[in-house]
Structure formats: C-alpha cells, structure tokens
Amino acid sequence: MTNGPLAPPNYVDPTPRPVPPWGKRADRVYLNAVECFAPFAALVIIAHVTGKANAMTAFWAMSFFWLRLAHAVVYLLAIPYVRTLVFTLGFVAVVGLFWEVIK
Numbered sequence: 001m002t003n004g005p006l007a008p009p010n011y012v013d014p015t016p017r018p019v020p021p022w023g024k025r026a027d028r029v030y031l032n033a034v035e036c037f038a039p040f041a042a043l044v045i046i047a048h049v050t051g052k053a054n055a056m057t058a059f060w061a062m063s064f065f066w067l068r069l070a071h072a073v074v075y076l077l078a079i080p081y082v083r084t085l086v087f088t089l090g091f092v093a094v095v096g097l098f099w100e101v102i103k
Contacts, residue, residue: 022076029075033068036090040064043097050101057100064093 019027044061047053067090074083 021078025076025078029072032075032087033072036068036094040094040097043094043101047097047101052101054100057097060093060097060100064090064097067093 040061044057047057067086071083071086071090074086
C-alpha cells in the first residue's frame with residue numbers, strides 16, 4: 001500500500017556495483033567447492049552405509065577437506081599453478097575414496 005500497486009519498474013534490479021577481483025575469485029571458489037562437494041558427499045555416505053568405512057576412507061575424507069581448504073586459500077590469493085596442483089590432489093582424494101568404496 002505504501003508504494004502503490006505493483007508495476008514493472010518495481011521489479012527492475014538496481015545497477016550492479018563493480019566487484020573487486022578478490023570478490024570474483026571468492027565467488028568462483030565457492031561455486032567450485034559446491035560442485036566438488038556432491039560426489040564427495042555421495043561417496044562418504046555410500047562408504048558408511050555399505051560398511052566400507054575404514055582408516056583409508058577417513059584418510060581420503062580428511063585429505064579432501066584440507067585440500068579443498070588449501071584450494072580456497074590459494075585461489076583467493078591468486079596463485080595459479082599451486083591452485084591447479086591442489087585442485088588435482090583434491091580430485092585424487094575423491095578417486096581414492098571411490099576406489100575404497102568399489103573394492
């Protein structure tokens with residue numbers, strides 16, 4: 001009632017403000033972490049439900065956590081080659097977890 005009836009101009013988004021480079025990197029690292037978490041979580045749940053959880057699955061899960069944390073830090077600091085290495089090691093942790101589940 002305060003602004004009157006709804007009209008199309010009320011739905012227009014305000015002009016976006018420029019985001020600094022570190023903000024763009026933070027958004028990308030967040031999206032990347034969300035995308036990588038789904039297969040990891042599925043494998044951890046499968047390992048637990050099937051009774052295949054052991055010391056190696058715990059090792060791979062801890063490795064994944066710390067590598068993803070390192071990836072976020074390295075990504076925010078914009079260190080290019082280390083970022084790729086840490087991301088690849090995180091992927092290896094997921095593959096290791098997968099291997100433990102299927103064997």
